[in-house]
Every structure is written in structure tokens, then in C-alpha cells.
Amino acid sequence: MTTNRPRCSHLPTTAAGIAALLVAGFAALLLASAVAAGAEPLVATSVCEAHELRALQEKDPDLAIQIPKEFDTPWPSRDACLSHEAALDEDTPGLVQPIPFSHKHHAGKFKIDCQYCHSGTDESAIAGVPSVELCMGCHSQFPASYDELSGIRTLKEHWENQEPIEWLQVHRLPEHVQFRHNRHLQADPPVECKECHGLVEEYDKVFVLEDTKWWPWGLPTRTLEMGWCIQCHREKKASQDCYTCHY
Ligand code: HEC
Numbered sequence: 013m014t015t016n017r018p019r020c021s022h023l024p025t026t027a028a029g030i031a032a033l034l035v036a037g038f039a040a041l042l043l044a045s046a047v048a049a050g051a052e053p054l055v056a057t058s059v060c061e062a063h064e065l066r067a068l069q070e071k072d073p074d075l076a077i078q079i080p081k082e083f084d085t086p087w088p089s090r091d092a093c094l095s096h097e098a099a100l101d102e103d104t105p106g107l108v109q110p111i112p113f114s115h116k117h118h119a120g121k122f123k124i125d126c127q128y129c130h131s132g133t134d135e136s137a138i139a140g141v142p143s144v145e146l147c148m149g150c151h152s153q154f155p156a157s158y159d160e161l162s163g164i165r166t167l168k169e170h171w172e173n174q175e176p177i178e179w180l181q182v183h184r185l186p187e188h189v190q191f192r193h194n195r196h197l198q199a200d201p202p203v204e205c206k207e208c209h210g211l212v213e214e215y216d217k218v219f220v221l222e223d224t225k226w227w228p229w230g231l232p233t234r235t236l237e238m239g240w241c242i243q244c245h246r247e248k249k250a251s252q253d254c255y256t257c258h259y
């Protein structure tokens with residue numbers, strides 16, 4: 013279910029996280045029977061923690077770390093762990109979604125084409141969001157070690173229960189406005205995704221951008237305001253007729 017989102021597996025990316033990890037490390041140490049005197053290793057309790065410990069050790073080669081065998085795998089990658097954490101973070105701009113899905117990770121690092129997931133964009137009015145099936149096309153092939161990410165567990169639960177994911181809508185125009193993705197993507201030259209949505213591939217969460225083109229007038233607007241649509245229609249010589257956008 014989307015309501016009981018599993019707890020996130022915290023990474024020691026914050027000072028508090030590192031402190032917690034230290035505590036966990038020392039607790040584990042008490043249990044460990046034979047440890048060389050003086051070297052008190054920090055013990056990883058997940059693949060993501062293992063990545064962070066290795067990174068800490070790179071900065072401080074004297075740091076003793078211990079990676080249990082089951083967590084000694086490159087997958088999920090450190091970037092995947094960090095993006096997952098960022099997408100779960102309330103402080104990252106944007107809504108916390110039922111699954112902490114990161115565009116920075118999928119569209120940025122792995123360069124998955126926008127329209128592979130938003131396949132209706134050039135043909136229909138709406139862009140739409142991908143189905144659970146499409147996600148699973150890739151994720152069913154991933155090793156089990158990915159299950160430590162709460163987002164992957166939630167994804168698989170939805171797949172097993174055949175339930176759609178209730179993504180929260182980020183962009184929403186009022187009912188009286190008519191917007192069509194296809195008209196923009198079929199324009200000559202096409203209006204690119206980034207002209208309206210910004211560099212989505214650089215963000216862990218999608219959010220409605222501020223329209224910086226209005227800054228010269230000292231009037232920042234949120235995109236999706238009428239002035240923003242008109243401004244571009246004027247520049248690109250597209251229709252400014254009221255009935256183009258209003259029924
Ligand atoms: C074309 C293949 C592909 C598709 C489709 C895909 N993913 Fe991924 N996903 C990946 C890869 C590759 C990674 C990262 C692997 C790594 O770096 O360890 C990843 C990582 C993730 C992660 C962890 C990082 C993060 O973004 O938080 C989550 C959660 C995730 N995917 C959810 C989804 C969901 C939900 C969908 C469907 C909307 C989806 N994925 C569709 C390939 C895919």
C-alpha cells in the first residue's frame with residue numbers, strides 16, 4: 013500500500029548518521045570476539061552503509077572498517093543509495109513521492125530517455141507517468157541486494173499486488189486551461205522538455221521551476237502561470253488567442 017511506506021534505511025550521510033553508525037559499530041564491536049587491539053572497526057549493516065564506510069576510509073586511511081560478506085557488493089551503487097536518500101528527504105525541493113524515485117539517477121546517470129517512461133508526450137495531450145510493469149521490466153532483473161532500498165520494496169509490493177503507484181501530481185493546470193504536450197513536441201523546432209520543466213535529469217525530485225526569464229523585470233513567476241505561457245508564445249510566434257488555451 014502507498015500509505016504505509018516502509019522506513020528508509022538511513023545512510024550515514026549526515027553527522028548524526030555517522031554518529032549513529034559509530035554507535036552501531038561499537039555495539040557490534042562488543043560482540044565481536046577477536047579484534048586487533050586499538051583497531052575498532054566500523055561494521056557496515058547494509059550495502060549502502062558499506063559504500064559510505066569505504067568513502068570515509070578513503071578520506072582517513074587509518075579508519076578500520078569491516079564489510080560483512082553479504083554487503084560486499086557494488087549493487088545498489090553508491091549513487092543509487094544517495095539519490096534514494098535524497099528523494100526521501102523532506103528538505104529536497106519537491107514532493108516526497110510514494111516511491112523515492114530519482115530522475116537524477118534514471119534520466120541523468122543512466123540516461124534513460126524521457127519518452128521511454130513518458131511515452132505519450134509527443135502523441136497525446138498528456139505526458140503520463142510510467143506503469144509498474146515498465147519499472148519492473150528493468151527492476152525484476154536486478155539482484156536481491158536492491159531490496160534494502162525501501163523504494164524497491166514498495167515497487168515490488170505494488171507489482172505483486174497488481175496495484176498502480178499513486179504518484180502525487182506535481183504540475184497541474186486549472187480545468188479551464190487547455191494544454192497539449194504533443195502540440196509543443198511536434199512544433200518546428202520542437203519545444204524541449206527542459207524549456208518548460210528545467211533540467212529534470214539533474215534533480216532527485218521533480219518540482220515546479222521558477223521562470224527565470226521574468227527576472228529582468230523583477231517579477232519572478234512560477235511556471236504554469238498564464239504570463240509564462242504567453243511570454244513564450246510571443247517569442248516563438250505561437251498563438252496568443254484566448255481560445256487557444258481557454259475553452
Ligand atoms: C530502463 C531501466 C529502468 C527502468 C525502466 C526503471 N529503473 Fe529504476 N533503476 C534503474 C537503474 C539502472 C538503477 C540504478 C542502479 C544502481 O546504480 O545501482 C535504478 C535505481 C532505482 C531506485 C534506487 C535509486 C532511486 O531512484 O531512488 C529506485 C527506487 C528505482 N530505480 C525505482 C524505479 C521505479 C519506481 C521505476 C518506474 C517508474 C523505475 N525504477 C524504472 C533502471 C531502471
Ligand code: HEC
Nearest residue numbers: 118119124125126129141179181182183205209212213218
Ligand atoms: C525511468 C522512468 C522515467 C524517466 C526516464 C523519466 N521519468 Fe519523469 N517521471 C517518472 C516518474 C515515475 C514520475 C512520477 C514521480 C515523480 O514525480 O518523480 C515522473 C514525473 C515527472 C514529471 C512530473 C509529473 C507531474 O506530476 O507533474 C516531469 C515533469 C517529468 N517526470 C519529466 C521528465 C523528463 C523531462 C525526463 C527526461 C529528462 C523524465 N521525466 C524521465 C519516470 C521517469
Ligand code: HEC
Nearest residue numbers: 126130133138139140141183184185191196203204205208
Ligand atoms: C511547453 C511546455 C512544456 C513542455 C515542452 C513539456 N511539458 Fe510537461 N508539462 C507542462 C505543463 C504545463 C504540464 C501540466 C499539464 C496539466 O496540468 O494539464 C506538464 C505536465 C507534465 C507531466 C505530468 C503528467 C501530465 O501529462 O500532466 C509530465 C510527466 C511531463 N509534463 C513530462 C514532460 C516530458 C517528458 C516532456 C518532454 C518530452 C515535457 N513534459 C515537455 C509543460 C511542458
Ligand code: HEC
Nearest residue numbers: 190191195199203207236240241244245248250251256257
Ligand atoms: C517554451 C515555450 C512555450 C511555453 C512555455 C508554452 N508554449 Fe504553448 N506552444 C509553444 C509553441 C512553439 C507552440 C506552437 C506549435 C505550432 O505552431 O505547431 C505552442 C502551441 C500551443 C498550443 C496549440 C496551439 C494551436 O494552434 O493549436 C496550445 C493549446 C498551447 N501551446 C498552450 C500552452 C499553455 C496553456 C502553456 C502554459 C501552461 C504553454 N502553451 C506554454 C511554445 C510554448
Ligand code: HEC
Nearest residue numbers: 186189236237238239241242245251252253254256257258
Ligand atoms: C498560451 C496560453 C494562454 C493564452 C493564450 C491565454 N491564457 Fe489565460 N490562462 C492561461 C493559464 C495557464 C492560466 C492559469 C494560470 C493562471 O491563473 O495564471 C490562465 C488563466 C486565466 C484566467 C484566470 C485567472 C485567475 O486568476 O484565475 C483568465 C480570466 C484568463 N486566463 C483569461 C485569458 C484571456 C482573456 C486571454 C486572451 C487575451 C487568455 N487568458 C489567453 C493560459 C493562457
